[in-house]
Amino acid sequence: MRSKLLIRSGKYEDAHCLAALATQVWLHTYATDGITAEIAAYVISELTPGNYSSVLGDPSCHVFVAQNGNSLVGFSVIKFNTRGPVDSNSSVELQTLYVQENFIGHGVGTLLLRAAEAKARQRSNGALWLTVNAKNARAIAFYARHGYTMIGTTYFALGEGRHENHVLVGPNA
Numbered sequence: 001m002r003s004k005l006l007i008r009s010g011k012y013e014d015a016h017c018l019a020a021l022a023t024q025v026w027l028h029t030y031a032t033d034g035i036t037a038e039i040a041a042y043v044i045s046e047l048t049p050g051n052y053s054s055v056l057g058d059p060s061c062h063v064f065v066a067q068n069g070n071s072l073v074g075f076s077v078i079k080f081n082t083r084g085p086v087d088s089n090s091s092v093e094l095q096t097l098y099v100q101e102n103f104i105g106h107g108v109g110t111l112l113l114r115a116a117e118a119k120a121r122q123r124s125n126g127a128l129w130l131t132v133n134a135k136n137a138r139a140i141a142f143y144a145r146h147g148y149t150m151i152g153t154t155y156f157a158l159g160e161g162r163h164e165n166h167v168l169v170g171p172n173a
């Protein structure tokens, strides 16, 4: 890590950086066989500055960013009052947890997860639920180390494809 890492709440001015960072992390994580038309359409239409501006302005969401110097290197998004596809005692979804590949393994993901859990504790029992791609072994191991357990399965639709996801809940759920 080149300079001191700061975890702070997201602000409107971050929308462009969040869109670029999300696109980079998403493509690196999921587009491992190249770019299909479905992948291109998803990234270009969903991971946009406009959508991130909406999330940043949504009182039912909270964004944390990891800032290294002047650069954003990761972020997390939680959404309150959402029930998962599988019943649990958690009503707060961890919608996103992304760390730029160059900063993986330095504790950034843990700091962003802890910040999200602490914010969730202010409004609920603090337990988060989330979905993670069943092939995303690194993220699954990361959540397991943080006490997250699998409670079911759901599917993420992309074009014609359905991608198996694990539904996880954090401690206290």
Ligand SMILES: CC(C)(COP(=O)(O)OP(=O)(O)OC[C@H]1O[C@@H](n2cnc3c(N)ncnc32)[C@H](O)[C@@H]1OP(=O)(O)O)[C@@H](O)C(=O)NCCC(=O)NCCS
Pocket: 025, 029, 097, 098, 099, 100, 103, 104, 105, 106, 107, 108, 109, 110, 111, 130, 131, 132, 133, 136, 138, 139, 142, 145
């Ligand atoms: C899953 C993800 C968020 C984890 O983020 P991360 O920043 O690498 O996580 P951490 O660094 O906190 O923890 C990972 C490892 O680094 C180690 N680590 C933690 N703090 C550290 C530090 N200060 N210095 C060195 N290593 C450290 C941890 O012990 C852990 O090692 P382990 O696997 O031996 O237990 C990240 O891999 C990611 O963004 N992946 C791509 C997107 C994705 O899959 N997101 C989840 C979708 S649901």
